[in-house]
């Protein structure tokens with residue numbers, strides 16, 4: 001989370017395009033990035049000497065301010081799903097979601113998708129390693145984007161996750177996804193998380209079924 005998302009597409013094959021949101025200089029992007037810093041700093045700070053009493057008071061003040069300006073949840077849900085909003089609030093790529101890394105996923109000319117990221121403290125499972133559920137989250141979403149890129153998408157019906165070796169925190173990781181086949185409404189998609197050296201830490205096989213949940217209106 002301390003590593004700002006690389007929006008340049010550097011390291012991606014020529015002709016790759018971002019499929020998820022890229023950070024803008026909008027107040028909401030900056031406020032959400034600041035909230036991510038707070039989440040990480042709270043985990044890292046010296047418990048005894050950081051005056052957490054005052055921190056709690058100030059953070060509650062900010063939360064109250066935001067709540068006072070929140071429309072009805074139903075209205076916000078409609079707004080969330082409009083336009084580019086589709087990729088701005090999810091818990092993986094959402095630049096308006098402070099719990100998202102955020103990951104930027106690129107569509108590659110060969111039909112697959114890829115994102116690169118460094119995962120840090122808030123997502124720790126075993127010491128120094130990415131939590132297995134977080135790896136599954138990253139891959140489920142990346143497979144969903146791979147389906148979008150391939151032109152036929154659906155809801156996750158099954159996600160078979162294999163953990164090959166611990167996934168390191170604080171090191172660059174590559175998240176890959178590719179649609180393999182479509183059989184009627186059934187879509188099969190695979191993906192993996194690799195280290196910079198290309199070692200596979202986690203691989204997944206997903207079954208998606210072409211079914212849409214209506215967007216709130």
Ligand SMILES: CCCCCCCCCCCCCC(=O)SCCNC(=O)CCNC(=O)[C@H](O)C(C)(C)COP(=O)(O)OP(=O)(O)OC[C@H]1O[C@@H](n2cnc3c(N)ncnc32)[C@H](O)[C@@H]1OP(=O)(O)O
Pocket residue numbers: 019020086087140141142143144145148149154155156157158184185186207209210211
């Ligand atoms: C490019 C732009 C970028 C965009 C970014 C945004 C990307 C967003 C990415 C978001 C990514 C996040 C993704 C998420 O988080 S999706 C959220 C997590 N998933 C769910 O909540 C899904 C909940 N389940 C359902 O809604 C339905 O049960 C589904 C959709 C799964 C099936 O639906 P439905 O009930 O209508 O299906 P059917 O009964 O007519 O069966 C149809 C066929 O499928 C076969 N079958 C069914 N279920 C299973 C199963 N579990 N295993 C094996 N097979 C199964 C079935 O045998 C039959 O096969 P056949 O008899 O025809 O051979």
